[in-house]
Amino acid sequence: MTGAGTAAVRRNFVALGLDYSCFLVAMSFASQATILPAFAAHLDPSNVVVGAIPAVMTLGWFLPSLFAAHHTERLARRLPFVLRYTVFERLPMAALAAVAFFVAGPAPGLALALLFLLLLVMTGTGGALMPAWMDLVARAIPTTARGRFFGAANVVANAGGLAGSVATAWFLASFPAPQSYGLCFLAGTAFMACSYAALASVREPPGPPPAPPARLAAYLRRMPAVLRGDRNLVWFLVARTFGSLGTMANGFYTVYALRTWEAPEWQVGVFTTLFLAGQLAGNAVLGGLADRAGHRLVLVVGLAAMAAGNVVALGATSLGAVGAVFVLSGVHHASVHVSSRTILLELAPEAERPTYIGLANTTLAPATFVAPLAAGVLADRLGFAPVFALAAALSAVALALLVARVRDPRRPGLSDAR
Numbered sequence: 001m002t003g004a005g006t007a008a009v010r011r012n013f014v015a016l017g018l019d020y021s022c023f024l025v026a027m028s029f030a031s032q033a034t035i036l037p038a039f040a041a042h043l044d045p046s047n048v049v050v051g052a053i054p055a056v057m058t059l060g061w062f063l064p065s066l067f068a069a070h071h072t073e074r075l076a077r078r079l080p081f082v083l084r085y086t087v088f089e090r091l092p093m094a095a096l097a098a099v100a101f102f103v104a105g106p107a108p109g110l111a112l113a114l115l116f117l118l119l120l121v122m123t124g125t126g127g128a129l130m131p132a133w134m135d136l137v138a139r140a141i142p143t144t145a146r147g148r149f150f151g152a153a154n155v156v157a158n159a160g161g162l163a164g165s166v167a168t169a170w171f172l173a174s175f176p177a178p179q180s181y182g183l184c185f186l187a188g189t190a191f192m193a194c195s196y197a198a199l200a201s202v203r204e205p206p207g208p209p210p211a212p213p214a215r216l217a218a219y220l221r222r223m224p225a226v227l228r229g230d231r232n233l234v235w236f237l238v239a240r241t242f243g244s245l246g247t248m249a250n251g252f253y254t255v256y257a258l259r260t261w262e263a264p265e266w267q268v269g270v271f272t273t274l275f276l277a278g279q280l281a282g283n284a285v286l287g288g289l290a291d292r293a294g295h296r297l298v299l300v301v302g303l304a305a306m307a308a309g310n311v312v313a314l315g316a317t318s319l320g321a322v323g324a325v326f327v328l329s330g331v332h333h334a335s336v337h338v339s340s341r342t343i344l345l346e347l348a349p350e351a352e353r354p355t356y357i358g359l360a361n362t363t364l365a366p367a368t369f370v371a372p373l374a375a376g377v378l379a380d381r382l383g384f385a386p387v388f389a390l391a392a393a394l395s396a397v398a399l400a401l402l403v404a405r406v407r408d409p410r411r412p413g414l415s416d417a418r
Contacts, residue, residue, distance in 0.1 A: 008203060012140035017153040018198035022191045024157035024337075026093060028164055029188030032057055033329060034272045035168065037254045038265065039100070039181045040115065043108040047255065051376025054251045056116050058244070058368035060123025061130070062361040068128040069358030070219040073211040073351070078132040078139075079204040086199070089125040090192040092118040093185055100182030111178070130341075130361060131354035138345045138353055139205045144291055146345065147298070150338045151287010158280035158334075160191075165276055169269020177265065208351045223359060226352075232407045233347055237360060239401035240340065241367045243303055246395035247332075248371035249310055249387050253325050256384045261319045271326050278305075278330020279337075286338045295339035295346070296408040302335020303399040310392035314385055346409040 030036055037050045075081055095118050104111040141149045164187065171183040227234050254271055257263045282302075290298045309328030316322050341357060348356035375387045 008205070009140070009142065009145075012202055012205075013145070013149060015198050015202045016137060016140060017149060017156065019195050019202070020150075020153040021157035021160065022195035022198060024154065025160040025164060026090075026188040026191035026195060028157070028161035028272065028276060029168065029184045029191070030093065030096065031272055031275070033250055033275055033326070033333075034254045034268050035181065035184055036115075036119075037251050038258070038268045039104075039178065040112065041255055041258065042177050042181070043104060043112045043115070046376070047252070047379040048373065048376035049112065050251055050255050051248075051372040051374075051379070052116065053119070054247070054372040055369045056119050057123045058372075059365055060120050060125075061127045062368055063365035064124055064128040065130050065361035066220075066223070066355075066358035067216065067362070069131040069354040070214075070216050072132045072135065072354040072358075074213060075132070076210050077204055078136045078207075079199075079202055082129050082132050082136065083196075083200060085125060086129055086196065089122055089129065090189075090196060092122040093192050094189040097182045097185035097189060100178045100185055104178035104181075127361060131357040134341055134345065134357050135207070135353050136202070136204060138350075139207050140202065143346065146342050147287045147290025147292075147295065147338060149287075150342060151283045151290070154283035154287070154334060154337050155280060158276050158283060161276040162273060162280065165269055165273040168272055169266050172269050173266035211351070226355065226359065230347070232409070233356070233359075235401065235405040236343070236347065237363055239398050239406055240360070241364060242394050242398035242401060243299075243306075244364050244368045245371045246303070246306055246310075246391050246398055247368075248375040248394070249313065249384075249391035250329060251372055252375060252379060252384060252387055253313060253322065253329065256313070257319060257322045260384065261322060263319055263322075267319075271323070274323050274326040275330045275333070278327035279334045280330075281327075282331040282334025283338065286334055290339050290342070294408045294410045295343035296402065296406060298335050298339040299343070300399060300402055302332040302339075303395055303402065305329075305335070306332040307392050307395035307399060310388045310395065314388040314392065343409065 032054055036053050040049050040053055043049075072078065072081070096115065099111050099114045099118070103114060137146070137149070167187060168184055171180045174180070175183060254268060257267065257271065258265070282305075286298045286301065305328045309325045309332065312321060312328065313325045316325070341360070344356045344360055345353055375391070378390070379387050
């Protein structure tokens with residue numbers, strides 16, 4: 001690589017890294033694992049409502065991707081498309097602040113409806129843009145540096161999120177709800193703006209020629225053939241589906257602590273700190289591990305952490321033990337951010353990267369939507385323990401499938417699933 005090429009890679013490494021890390025810091029002020037469940041529980045005590053938060057968010061992140069991939073593969077450049085529409089991914093954070101300040105107090109039912117609408121707009125836009133953004137990363141960051149890229153960006157995000165969790169705990173302890181949550185969302189809005197500025201400074205390298213025009217229906221009819229032609233991808237999707245089902249308990253750890261252990265509301269900020277500490281430790285190790293040993297191993301570590309976290313939650317005898325659950329959940333979260341989509345960039349042919357990203361996301365949408373809703377119903381009827389037990393079992397199945405059936409794309413001679 002020439003000096004100019006090296007400089008371009010470094011520039012994009014920093015710019016894309018800041019975009020990604022600032023976005024994650026923003027989302028830590030509206031954490032799906034801590035802040036949003038607590039805010040929803042303030043508006044409505046039903047566990048089904050709490051379970052609906054990850055259901056709606058994951059539906060948005062995953063469902064639109066394949067349909068957007070059809071358009072993405074026909075673009076000569078990805079960056080202008082992302083910059084144009086990511087505004088609709090970021091403005092809902094400011095709108096959430098307005099809902100908390102002005103609507104949640106006098107009209108909690110309306111605030112709850114607006115919460116779900118805004119989360120769907122935010123995540124639906126993000127899901128539609130995911131194939132384009134990931135392909136932009138693939139063009140800009142070399143294969144053997146992507147683990148370090150996501151690891152380093154996540155470490156920066158986690159460090160910022162840890163500092164932010166101190167602010168979150170102070171907001172929740174010093175101001176009455178729902179205004180305290182409004183301050184959290186307002187802080188998230190500031191980091192969303194920083195993320196956009198960093199993204200706008202990226203210089204997109206050239207990629208393969210755009211795919212020829214085709215109707216969406218014809219494009220979708222190709223997907224069964226793609227799956228038949230890549231058994232390794234199929235087994236990866238099956239394992240990832242079980243892993244997604246295993247996350248059904250993630251939104252309930254905070255509510256469990258608040259209701260079962262009668263934790264004070266400011267403790268939500270402490271849980272956010274522990275969750276981010278787990279992510280920080282995970283990212284510091286897993287990014288380099290992915291570049292050296294492959295992304296499959298990172299996903300194995302993450303699934304083991306998730307299964308262990310649910311076992312700890314199931315046997316918790318104190319609030320301190322519940323804190324360990326958030327650390328383990330953070331490690332799993334780190335593995336997902338480092339490797340769950342990045343491995344697809346290695347599984348996919350270069351020209352079909354958006355399709356593989358879209359296919360992987362959209363096929364997960366039903367499971368990721370149903371699982372937390374089912375967990376909410378289960379928690380309402382039988383309590384939290386069955387939710388944690390089922391989540392642990394599903395995580396273990398995902399772990400076994402990943403180890404036994406999925407071939408590491410960097411080591412084609414091992415566990416060949418074709």
